[in-house]
Amino acid sequence: MSGRSGVSGRILIIGIGHRLRRDDGVGPIVLDRLRAGGADGPCLLELGGEGAGLIEAWDGWDGVIVVDAMRSGRPPGTVVCLDAADGDIPAGTFRSSSHQFGLADAIAVARTLGRLPRSLRVVGVEGECFGFGEGLTPAVATAVEAVVAQVQAAAACLP
Amino acid sequence: MTATKARPGQTGGAKAAAPRVIKVDALARVEGEGALYVRVRDGVVQDIKFKIFEPPRFFEAFLEGRFHAEAPDITARICGICPIAYIMGASHAMEAALGIRTTEAIERLRRILYCGEWIQSHVLHAAMLHAPDFLELDDALQLAKANPAAVTDALRLKKLGNTLMEVVGGRSVHPVNTRVGGFYKAPKRTALTDLLPELRWGLEAADRLARLFGTFDFPRFEDDYLSLSLRHPDVYAIDRGRLVDSRGLDIPIEEFPEHFDEEHVAHSNALHGVRKADDVPYLVGPIARFNNNFDQLSEDARGVARACGLDGPVRNPFKSILVRMVETFYAVEEVIRLVEAYQPPDPPAIEVPVRAGEGTGCTEAPRGLCWHRYSLDTEGRILKARIVPPTAQNQPRIERDLLGVVETHIQLEDEALKWRCEQAIRNYDPCISCATHFLDLTIVRE
Numbered sequence: 115m116s117g118r119s120g121v122s123g124r125i126l127i128i129g130i131g132h133r134l135r136r137d138d139g140v141g142p143i144v145l146d147r148l149r150a151g152g153a154d155g156p157c158l159l160e161l162g163g164e165g166a167g168l169i170e171a172w173d174g175w176d177g178v179i180v181v182d183a184m185r186s187g188r189p190p191g192t193v194v195c196l197d198a199a200d201g202d203i204p205a206g207t208f209r210s211s212s213h214q215f216g217l218a219d220a221i222a223v224a225r226t227l228g229r230l231p232r233s234l235r236v237v238g239v240e241g242e243c244f245g246f247g248e249g250l251t252p253a254v255a256t257a258v259e260a261v262v263a264q265v266q267a268a269a270a271c272l273p
Numbered sequence: 274m275t276a277t278k279a280r281p282g283q284t285g286g287a288k289a290a291a292p293r294v295i296k297v298d299a300l301a302r303v304e305g306e307g308a309l310y311v312r313v314r315d316g317v318v319q320d321i322k323f324k325i326f327e328p329p330r331f332f333e334a335f336l337e338g339r340f341h342a343e344a345p346d347i348t349a350r351i352c353g354i355c356p357i358a359y360i361m362g363a364s365h366a367m368e369a370a371l372g373i374r375t376t377e378a379i380e381r382l383r384r385i386l387y388c389g390e391w392i393q394s395h396v397l398h399a400a401m402l403h404a405p406d407f408l409e410l411d412d413a414l415q416l417a418k419a420n421p422a423a424v425t426d427a428l429r430l431k432k433l434g435n436t437l438m439e440v441v442g443g444r445s446v447h448p449v450n451t452r453v454g455g456f457y458k459a460p461k462r463t464a465l466t467d468l469l470p471e472l473r474w475g476l477e478a479a480d481r482l483a484r485l486f487g488t489f490d491f492p493r494f495e496d497d498y499l500s501l502s503l504r505h506p507d508v509y510a511i512d513r514g515r516l517v518d519s520r521g522l523d524i525p526i527e528e529f530p531e532h533f534d535e536e537h538v539a540h541s542n543a544l545h546g547v548r549k550a551d552d553v554p555y556l557v558g559p560i561a562r563f564n565n566n567f568d569q570l571s572e573d574a575r576g577v578a579r580a581c582g583l584d585g586p587v588r589n590p591f592k593s594i595l596v597r598m599v600e601t602f603y604a605v606e607e608v609i610r611l612v613e614a615y616q617p618p619d620p621p622a623i624e625v626p627v628r629a630g631e632g633t634g635c636t637e638a639p640r641g642l643c644w645h646r647y648s649l650d651t652e653g654r655i656l657k658a659r660i661v662p663p664t665a666q667n668q669p670r671i672e673r674d675l676l677g678v679v680e681t682h683i684q685l686e687d688e689a690l691k692w693r694c695e696q697a698i699r700n701y702d703p704c705i706s707c708a709t710h711f712l713d714l715t716i717v718r719e
Contacts, residue, residue: 167435
């Protein structure tokens with residue numbers, strides 16, 4: 115899968131997370147898998163999840179897919195796909211790797227300021243452990259392939 | 274934090290009300306993870322505990338056995354907002370341990386990078402996390418609805434900070450162009466001078482936001498802070514200097530542990546900073562720097578300070594938002610000065626010989642002093658690491674402020690009191706950890 119250049123059809127995939135906070139690293143690890151599978155490098159972006167940085171990052175892109183760990187009370191490893199066009203994301207769903215002004219806030223503020231991409235989808239994975247250390251817990255590690263598939267499917271649907 | 278004793282006349286014979294417990298699941302708009310517990314009896318604060326769950330202990334252990342060159346990049350992951358502070362502190366400490374010092378040209382380029390971090394960190398906090406408090410808004414979203422122009426300005430100014438970090442550091446999050454000894458590549462002069470128009474816009478925007486925030490109503494609260502910061506003879510200290518405090522101390526950074534201690538407090542995984550001589554909690558960060566080094570700010574930055582109501586040492590912690598904007602203004606101005614004179618350092622890094630040694634590095638992260646010490650073996654591998662981040666040093670100071678805030682506002686309903694506590698913590702722009710956003714707040718009224 116590669117990003118297409120040109121005025122339309124530019125896709126950015128953002129992996130949010132901290133690699134040294136266990137399951138919080140799932141976003142970056144998904145990017146690693148996409149990169150290994152031959153995805154176009156410049157269209158993959160690893161970020162900490164700070165909201166203003168997200169708004170800056172997706173400025174100018176037509177289609178954006180964000181991958182992030184969730185802490186929403188669902189069973190670990192559950193994969194959820196959300197579309198920003200369907201409304202704002204409930205606060206507290208996504209662990210912000212950085213400030214509380216995180217992904218959900220970024221979507222809401224961007225919508226208010228007219229700075230949402232034409233299409234923005236979020237693929238979330240429920241995490242189990244967010245302590246210090248490297249490596250995903252088994253349930254989340256098992257879910258990575260499903261997440262990669264969801265991201266690829268979402269990218270294929272984007273205009 | 275010791276409990277405040279009940280005042281005379283309020284004895285145990287007073288009627289005991291059932292304790293009221295208030296829990297808040299998250300301290301909104303603060304980096305990281307923490308918990309606040311307040312116990313009140315008959316209107317008198319008995320106990321306050323502010324807990325922080327700090328990552329540096331993990332990183333100190335994680336670093337042992339690793340090559341010295343890895344320390345900047347590993348420690349940069351302690352904070353997603355201020356990686357440069359850790360990169361610089363670690364780099365300086367390793368350079369000191371290895372007996373080298375970078376050239377002035379490299380130092381100037383490092384200062385541009387560090388200013389970029391100050392700009393993006395300060396603006397993010399001041400505008401998106403702190404300003405909503407003063408307008409009694411819940412969050413940045415409400416601020417964006419109420420004043421879209423201010424939020425748009427803030428986002429653009431923050432982006433300017435990030436752009437500087439990208440141009441000099443190679444990437445705005447976890448820079449890839451920095452190394453012990455300097456940089457892998459020096460940016461071309463045009464890469465920086467191309468930013469001058471946006472930098473000049475940034476200067477106006479910082480001034481505008483400072484003046485806007487200067488119109489806020491500030492809660493009445495004051496303390497005579499023991500301010501600890503770097504001081505440099507020639508410039509407002511960011512990347513280098515000696516350690517000074519507001520009561521006359523003036524020491525080299527290597528002597529920090531002789532005067533200041535980290536005591537391990539049971540209720541927090543962080544180590545609290547206190548001055549050894551008298552156990553006094555001290556303050557680091559923008560207000561500490563401003564109070565110690567006001568004369569080192571540029572004339573225009575001092576003018577901005579006065580225009581937003583700062584006409585002397587700052588004693589009200591809520592006014593930290595104004596100091597952050599003054600420092601942002603100064604940082605933009607400083608970058609303009611450095612960029613106009615910029616010539617790419619050649620070579621971009623000095624030689625780094627490997628040997629055993631011990632070295633200290635200390636710089637001013639946006640939130641305050643960030644102190645590093647490493648010891649290396651003959652192969653340059655890390656034997657021991659010690660990292661003292663700013664928020665750990667401010668913890669007892671935050672608790673002391675909270676005690677005052679709760680006592681002053683004890684008559685408020687719990688929800689309003691809780692919000693005041695959160696606001697008081699936000700004054701410090703605390704970087705509590707690098708990956709979570711949960712704070713439990715418990716107020717027990719007995």
